[in-house]
Amino acid sequence: MNPLPFPVPKDLAEAARIQKEMRERVIVAGDPVPVRYVAGLDASHPTRFSRQQGLSVAVAVLWDRQEQRVVEVAQAVLDAEKLFPYVPGFLSFREAPSYLAAVARLSRPPELLLVDGQGIAHPRGLGIAAHLGVHLDLPAIGVAKSLLYGKPQGQLPAEAGSAIPLLDRWGQPMGYIYRSRTGVQPxxxxxxxxxxxxxxxxxxxxxxxxxxxxxxxxxxxIEAGKARRRSAEG
Known part of the structure; x- marks a missing residue:
C-alpha cells in the first residue's frame, strides 16, 4: 500500500483541529464478516522515562481469518526523536507514521485494521484506530488494553465472552468493555x-x-517486542 502523506501538526492546536475534522469523516457503520485478511497492528516505543528518544517499532501481522494463520509480518523502525511529541490524547500523531510504514510493507493490502489502541472511545472521538482507518479509508477496530475515556454501563461479569457498553459523557455507547477469557483483565x-x-x-x-x-x-x-530488542541491539 502507498497511503497519502500523513499530516504532522506543528502544535497541539492544529492537532486538535485535525482530529475534529477527521472525526467528522468517521463512519460508524458496516459489517466486516466477509473480511478475510486482517492486519493486526502493535508497536513498541521507548520507555515512559525517555519517550522522546530511542527507537519506535511498529509491526503489522497479516492474519488470514479463513485459514486461521499468520500470512506475513512486516515491521517499521523509526527514530522516536523525529516523531510528534508524546502527548496523551494525541498519540496517534506520534504512532501513526510507524504503523503506516509497516502496513505499506505488507505484500497484500489488508481488508481491515485491528489496532492495539482506541477507536472512537477517545475524548475527541479519534483514537489511533479511527485515525488510521480514516487516513487509509479502511475498516478499522480499536482493541485497547486500558481505559482512556468513558464509563462502563454496569458491572462486567467474570465469564469469557461477557461485554457491557462503554458510555461517553452524554451516556451514549461508543464501544464495549469485553472479557475475552474468564478471569482476565478486560x-x-x-x-x-x-x-x-x-x-x-x-x-x-x-x-x-x-x-x-x-x-x-x-x-x-510479541513481534513488536522482538523487533525493538533486535533494533536496539543492532
Missing part, C-alpha cells in the same frame, strides 16, 4: 472506521483468543 473494543458498534465487538469475538488478546494482536505484540 479489553476495550470500539469501532474505528467503517464498522458498526455491535459489529466491532462481534468481529473481535470471532477471532481466536488463546490468552487475553485476539491472536492477530497477541502475535503483533
Amino acid at each position: 479489553l476495550y473494543v470500539s469501532p474505528g472506521h467503517r464498522v458498526g458498534l455491535v459489529e466491532s465487538l462481534e468481529f473481535v469475538r470471532s477471532l481466536p483468543t488463546k490468552v487475553r488478546l485476539p491472536e492477530p494482536l497477541r502475535i503483533a505484540h
Whole structure:
C-alpha cells in the first residue's frame, strides 16, 4: 500500500483541529464478516522515562481469518526523536507514521485494521484506530488494553465472552468493555472506521483468543517486542 502523506501538526492546536475534522469523516457503520485478511497492528516505543528518544517499532501481522494463520509480518523502525511529541490524547500523531510504514510493507493490502489502541472511545472521538482507518479509508477496530475515556454501563461479569457498553459523557455507547477469557483483565473494543458498534465487538469475538488478546494482536505484540530488542541491539 502507498497511503497519502500523513499530516504532522506543528502544535497541539492544529492537532486538535485535525482530529475534529477527521472525526467528522468517521463512519460508524458496516459489517466486516466477509473480511478475510486482517492486519493486526502493535508497536513498541521507548520507555515512559525517555519517550522522546530511542527507537519506535511498529509491526503489522497479516492474519488470514479463513485459514486461521499468520500470512506475513512486516515491521517499521523509526527514530522516536523525529516523531510528534508524546502527548496523551494525541498519540496517534506520534504512532501513526510507524504503523503506516509497516502496513505499506505488507505484500497484500489488508481488508481491515485491528489496532492495539482506541477507536472512537477517545475524548475527541479519534483514537489511533479511527485515525488510521480514516487516513487509509479502511475498516478499522480499536482493541485497547486500558481505559482512556468513558464509563462502563454496569458491572462486567467474570465469564469469557461477557461485554457491557462503554458510555461517553452524554451516556451514549461508543464501544464495549469485553472479557475475552474468564478471569482476565478486560479489553476495550470500539469501532474505528467503517464498522458498526455491535459489529466491532462481534468481529473481535470471532477471532481466536488463546490468552487475553485476539491472536492477530497477541502475535503483533510479541513481534513488536522482538523487533525493538533486535533494533536496539543492532
